[in-house]
Amino acid sequence: MSPPADRKVLVLALGNTDRGDDGVGAVVAAKLAGRLPPDVRLATRAGDMLALLEDWAGFDAVVCVDAADPQTAPGRVCRIDLASDELPRGLSAASSHAFGFAEAVALARALGRAPRDIIVYAIEGRCFEPGAPLTAEVAAAANDAAGQVIAEVGRFRAPARTTD
Amino acid sequence: MATRTIAVDLLARVEGEGALDLTISDGRVASAQLRIFEPPRFFEAFLRGRGYMETPDLVARICGICPIAYQMSAVQAIENAFGVTVGGQLRALRRLIYCGEWIESHALHVVMLHAPDFLGFPDAIRMAGQHGDRVRNALTLKKAGNELMRVLGGREIHPVNVRPGGFYRVPGRAELAPITESLKRARDIAVDLVRWVATFPFPEFERDYEFVALRHPTEYPITEGRLVSSRGIDINIADYESEFEERHVAHSTALHALIKRRGAYLVGPLARYALNFDRLPAPIQALTREAGLGAVCNNPFRSIVVRAIEIVYACEEALRLIVAYEPPASAAVPLAPRAAAGFGCTEAPRGICWHRYDFAADGSIGKARIVPPTSQNQPSIEADLAAMAATVLDQPDEVIRERCERSIRNYDPCISCSAHFFKLSVNRA
Numbered sequence: 001m002s003p004p005a006d007r008k009v010l011v012l013a014l015g016n017t018d019r020g021d022d023g024v025g026a027v028v029a030a031k032l033a034g035r036l037p038p039d040v041r042l043a044t045r046a047g048d049m050l051a052l053l054e055d056w057a058g059f060d061a062v063v064c065v066d067a068a069d070p071q072t073a074p075g076r077v078c079r080i081d082l083a084s085d086e087l088p089r090g091l092s093a094a095s096s097h098a099f100g101f102a103e104a105v106a107l108a109r110a111l112g113r114a115p116r117d118i119i120v121y122a123i124e125g126r127c128f129e130p131g132a133p134l135t136a137e138v139a140a141a142a143n144d145a146a147g148q149v150i151a152e153v154g155r156f157r158a159p160a161r162t163t164d
Numbered sequence: 165m166a167t168r169t170i171a172v173d174l175l176a177r178v179e180g181e182g183a184l185d186l187t188i189s190d191g192r193v194a195s196a197q198l199r200i201f202e203p204p205r206f207f208e209a210f211l212r213g214r215g216y217m218e219t220p221d222l223v224a225r226i227c228g229i230c231p232i233a234y235q236m237s238a239v240q241a242i243e244n245a246f247g248v249t250v251g252g253q254l255r256a257l258r259r260l261i262y263c264g265e266w267i268e269s270h271a272l273h274v275v276m277l278h279a280p281d282f283l284g285f286p287d288a289i290r291m292a293g294q295h296g297d298r299v300r301n302a303l304t305l306k307k308a309g310n311e312l313m314r315v316l317g318g319r320e321i322h323p324v325n326v327r328p329g330g331f332y333r334v335p336g337r338a339e340l341a342p343i344t345e346s347l348k349r350a351r352d353i354a355v356d357l358v359r360w361v362a363t364f365p366f367p368e369f370e371r372d373y374e375f376v377a378l379r380h381p382t383e384y385p386i387t388e389g390r391l392v393s394s395r396g397i398d399i400n401i402a403d404y405e406s407e408f409e410e411r412h413v414a415h416s417t418a419l420h421a422l423i424k425r426r427g428a429y430l431v432g433p434l435a436r437y438a439l440n441f442d443r444l445p446a447p448i449q450a451l452t453r454e455a456g457l458g459a460v461c462n463n464p465f466r467s468i469v470v471r472a473i474e475i476v477y478a479c480e481e482a483l484r485l486i487v488a489y490e491p492p493a494s495a496a497v498p499l500a501p502r503a504a505a506g507f508g509c510t511e512a513p514r515g516i517c518w519h520r521y522d523f524a525a526d527g528s529i530g531k532a533r534i535v536p537p538t539s540q541n542q543p544s545i546e547a548d549l550a551a552m553a554a555t556v557l558d559q560p561d562e563v564i565r566e567r568c569e570r571s572i573r574n575y576d577p578c579i580s581c582s583a584h585f586f587k588l589s590v591n592r593a
Contacts, residue, residue: 047228047321050272051310053303099276103289110292111300 009156010059010115011036011149012052013044014066014101020132021074021125024142025065027134028123031146040153049104053113061117061156063149066101067125067138074126075137077145079152082118119152121145184568185415186553193557196549198542198572200416211532216242216328216501216523223519223534224322229272229578232265232313233512234534235326236387237519242328244402245506245523246499253492254330255387256485257316261323262386262510263482264312267305267350268320269513270433270471270478273576274361275302278468281570282364298360301353305475308350311343312482330496340486347486351479355451358472362455367567370462371551373544374423375435378511384443384477385436386511392439393429401509404518410535421540428543431515432575433470434461448477464548464574471513471576501527512537514576538577545575 011032013025029044036042043055056062068078080087087102099107108114123145126135134142183199207226214222223238224231236258243250250258275298276288285291292299310320315335317323325332376397378389392398397407410419423429441449441459455469503525509518515537522531552571556564 050276050303050306051320054307103287106289107292107299110289111296 007060007156008058009040009153010056010062011040011042011153012055012062012064013042014046014049014064016046018130020127020129021123021134021138022067022128024067024123024125024134024138024145027139027142028065028121028145028149031142032149035146035150036153037157040157048099049101050099050107052101052104053108053111056108056115057113059115062115062119063152063156064101064118064120065145065149066120066122067128068122070124070126072124073137074124074135075141076124077141077148078122078124079148080120080122082120087120117156121148121152184549184572186549186564186568188553188557191557193550193553196546196553196568197413197415198545198549200418200542208532208534211521211529214529216246216499216521216527216529219521219529220326220328221322221324224326226534226536227578228321229269230265230512230514230517231322232262232317232326233510233517234519235323236262236510237508237517237534238521239326239328239508240388240510241506241508241519241521242523243497243499243506244508245504245521246328246502246527247504248329248497248499250330250497253490254334254495254497256489257331257334258326259387260482260485260489261312261316261326263478263485264309264316266309266386266478266513267354267475267482268309268313269576270475271302271305271309273513274357274468274471274475275299275305278471278573278576279361279364281573282361282366282468298357301357304346305350305353305357308343308346308479311346315339315343327496329499330492330494332495334491334495336491337489340489344483344486347479347483351476351483354472354475354479358451358455358469358476361468361472364468366463366465367552368463369465369552369555371464371548373430373434373462374426374428375438376423376429376431376516376540377435377439378509378516379439380443382443384440384481386481388510391509391516393423394435394438395426397423401518402507404507404509404535405520408535410539416542418539418542419535420542421535422543428547429540430544431537431540432467432513433474433515434464434467435515436511437461437470437473444473444477445480448473448480451476464571467574467576501525514538514578515540536578538575541575541577545572545577548574 013029015022015025017023017026026044029042032042123141125138185197185199187194219238220235223234226234280287280291313320313323318325375394378385379392380389391401407424408421409424410421413420438460452473505522507520509516517537518535520533521529524530548571549568552567553564556567
């Protein structure tokens with residue numbers, strides 16, 4: 001068996017905690033606190049998505065957690081691997097202030113500053129009103145999302161398999 | 165009668181969203197309306213009854229790009245009402261954090277939002293493919309500005325350390341020292357940025373603006389001054405309402421500000437520069453000449469050069485303030501509320517941000533009035549659009565659309581501040 005992969009992993013929770021289901025990223029982050037390996041960094045970010053280029057500098061892999069506009073059912077957790085998949089429309093980190101999450105990823109790639117792996121866990125929301133609490137469906141999904149993120153981090157850090 | 169309709173549903177690379185309606189009739193521009201349709205947020209209404217100590221943190225939420233402008237105008241108005249002047253190092257720290265906001269806001273606009281217009285790219289992402297170093301440098305500039313905001317304000321967006329009378333906590337000299345190196349690097353990048361943007365191809369287009377800005381006896385204006393114009397206004401900021409008025413127009417949820425009896429005026433970098441060129445340090449004046457600017461610039465497309473110049477100034481000023489910094493004995497001057505009106509006016513990156521509060525004896529707000537820079541520039545933006553469109557009426561719709569969008573971006577409009585949002589349609593009747 002080959003040695004453990006020496007990969008630096010960042011878990012990044014996105015969203016505005018004052019905008020209803022948009023705050024689910026921060027709730028998932030709270031559930032992850034203390035449950036990730038000590039060398040995995042856990043951070044939250046709201047607002048200026050250009051700052052992501054600094055946040056993930058030096059990391060090999062990033063696992064993002066964010067709310068998304070409803071597509072099928074509130075609370076559904078969708079895994080998106082940006083190596084092969086497109087971001088869904090309505091990912092809540094999209095911003096009226098010129099640079100949202102998708103733009104930050106595209107800019108980072110253009111500048112050669114994007115981590116090799118970016119995995120997004122998008123949780124479909126229902127209500128994004130200012131000051132609203134998380135809806136019950138989305139709050140209930142936070143545990144599941146946290147579990148999926150822990151498993152994702154485990155996969156990134158698993159010993160690399162050999163095929164010989 | 166020939167009819168042509170051009171529509172752009174969403175204007176890109178502005179802060180916030182809105183729309184433009186251009187009506188062309190019989191080969192002439194009949195009207196150009198900047199339509200701001202985002203619902204108003206009623207900040208002035210919900211400030212009523214709130215205490216003066218809450219005010220800086222509430223008004224900071226008006227904008228994520230320029231929260232310091234709102235905080236600084238608010239604390240100035242509060243202190244004005246209560247008869248207190250904040251000077252010395254506390255004043256210097258306020259100017260320092262404001263420099264941080266200028267640097268990060270201007271860097272974002274100059275390189276990420278505005279430069280693609282001159283180089284033929286749809287956005288900064290595509291531009292990064294050919295001008296990666298310029299974009300990386302812009303991010304370095306923005307980071308330097310953010311660093312000042314974080315160290316002095318507690319965080320980069322909606323800082324929490326500004327209070328009436330001063331700050332909740334002031335930094336030690338050692339906390340500012342590390343910023344010095346990043347600011348020196350930022351200054352060098354900014355000088356290079358001036359030289360780069362000065363080479364851009366600029367449309368031959370000038371307008372006879374009435375510039376309005378603050379003017380201070382010795383400083384390039386950021387945190388205070390008298391309110392002056394290029395056509396003779398020279399008043400205390402408390403007299404703003406005697407010279408200026410706000411009007412509601414049907415196509416905008418943001419009020420239009422006008423000079424009484426004269427109309428549209430311009431605030432922001434071009435106005436600050438034209439009215440305060442003599443307040444710039446000699447080396448920066450020399451840099452403006454190298455960049456091809458005179459003491460006054462009436463071409464709104466060249467505002468990108470003036471913004472770059474102001475980044476250089478903000479870096480130099482921040483470095484000067486840090487060198488001279490001695491931590492004050494107290495983080496804030498004590499305040500005693502009283503029933504009074506207070507006025508504040510500072511230079512946000514986009515222009516003057518004017519506040520008035522009427523306080524009750526317990527320091528609660530009875531009435532608030534906030535005039536953001538973009539709402540003041542709305543009539544001037546519409547006049548630019550009409551004038552610019554008139555020069556390209558024989559061109560295809562795409563050309564008119566492109567020129568109009570660029571005309572709007574010249575202003576770095578913060579539609580979010582003025583009320584919020586943006587779409588463009590051109591009707592040819």
